[in-house]
Amino acid sequence: MxxxxxxxxxxxxxxxxxxxxxxxxxxxxxxxVVLRDRQTGRVVGFGAEALDGADGADGADGADGETYxxxxxxxxxxxxxxxxxxxxxxxxxxxxxxxxxxxxxxxxxxxxxxxxxxxxxxxxxxxxxxxxxxxxxxxAALGAGLPVRDGAGHMVVDIGRDATRVAVLSCGAVVAAGTVRGGGNAVTRAVARLVEDEHGLLADEREAESAKLRATREPTGNVLIRGRDAGTGEERAVALPAARVREAAVQPVEHIVRAAEYTMERCPPELTADLGERGMVLVGGGALLPGLRRRLQEGLSMPVRRAERPSDSxxxxxxxxxxxxxxxxxxxxx
The missing domain is CATH 3.30.420.40 (ATPase, nucleotide binding domain)
Structure with missing residues (x-):
């Protein structure tokens, strides 16, 4: 109490x-996430216990439950x-x-x-x-430790599961903002498409997400991905170079670059100059993807740093x- x-x-x-x-x-x-019983529609779990009790992910078919x-x-x-x-x-x-x-x-x-x-x-x-x-x-800016109430311009890019949000702040207010569909989940789907196109293997979202995370932790070597053969339906596995898995993230990153450019175009010139000097701060779970900071820095020609605790910002x-x-x-x- x-x-x-x-x-x-x-x-x-x-x-x-x-x-x-x-x-x-x-x-x-x-x-x-919420887990519902496939037969009755009754909710049987929330959060971590929902994933533990699910056989599939993101609405994929499972034996007993379905996740939402x-x-x-x-x-x-x-x-x-x-x-x-x-x-x-x-x-x-x-x-x-x-x-x-x-x-x-x-x-x-x-x-x-x-x-x-x-x-x-x-x-x-x-x-x-x-x-x-x-x-x-x-x-997000407060959580990343930015001085949001000063008069300078600050850019925050939050890479979430299904969307990336870009915002420019000044004097405690949002001056310009934009959203692009596609975040960490877009990278996951890109990995799944890569496996299907090159190996004819249907990997569910959970397996593709796991492969993406393993590729971020293991910069060299191969990543094993399991799925069902699109032709025979049999389950099998293929080994992909970790670097190849990370390459699948290129197109979603380009979308983030364009969203940042569009947001900057809507800012007053003095704030645009601030951004060229101060750069952007990355937050959100997608900010943890290795190589992302470098790609954004090259695409935007501005400093890019990651928040100390991006997922918690x-x-x-x-x-x-x-x-x-x-x-x-x-x-x-x-």
Whole structure:
């Protein structure tokens, strides 16, 4: 009961949900996934336990269950499943059936009134007693340690599961923002296409994701990828050079470069000059892909650095707002 009503920050990502508790830091980090029984449609798991109980991934056929990812681009795509998932995570943090916390949440930088209402409704229906919204780019910049309230220009690129968000900040406000469909998941799909085109092998998303991660950890050597033969249906494996797997990420990276260029074109000249000097900061799980920083730096001719904790940046930024709720009001006044 000592945690009843504790202020929380919740970063609703397409790939994972993180919760920051005031005075405690990040207390939950789980996949944003729901598992439903294939026969009855009943929800049987959330987060890590949903993946543990699934035989397939991202809606792939499994023997007993099917997984759903109810969050996309920071917003609920399936309102009912998103609400139930959020409520489950809040109760898991509080260890109480009716926590009723006050929540700080991130809203997309270019949001519509309908999207804002949908996000607030998801929080309230998950039994929050109050909702405070912070723009996504502001939260990411705060979590990356950028001085968002000064007058210089700062660019933040958040590479998520299904989208990459680019934003330029100055004086505590978002000056220009853009979103390109395709993030870490686009790289995963590119790996799956590579295996199918060159070897006739159908690899599911979980196997392609695993291969991508192994290729990032092992810069040399081969990566073993399993799948079903498109012709015979038999399961087999192929070994691909790790460098070849990483090459599959080239096209998604080019999309990020173009989104960054487009966002910079919408900025005042003085901020564009700042960006040429200060460069961009990468956050999000996709920022961990080896070689990405170098490719972006070459494509944009500007400095590129990765946040110290890229996957946690948004949650940490929202956490700063939880620790000092007055900071939200200060940012809104700028």
């Amino acid at each position: 000592s945690l009843l009503g504790r202020d929380l920050a919740i970063d609703l990502g397409a790939a994972g949900t993180r919760i920051y508790a005031k005075g405690r830091g990040i207390v939950l980090d789980e996949p944003s 990812w109810p969050i996309s681009d920071g917003l609920p795509q399936d309102g009912e499943l998103a609400r139930r998932m959020i409520r489950h995570f809040l109760r898991k943090v509080h260890r109480h059936p009716f926590p009723r916390p006050r929540l700080v949440m991130a809203v997309p930088d270019e949001f519509t009134p309908i999207e804002r209402v949908a996000l607030r409704d998801a929080g309230f229906e998950a039994e929050a007693r109050g909702i405070l919204l912070v723009k996504h780019a502001i939260a 948004v949650a940490l930024g929202l956490g700063r707002c939880v620790e000092d709720l007055g900071l939200i009001a200060k940012l809104r006044r700028r």
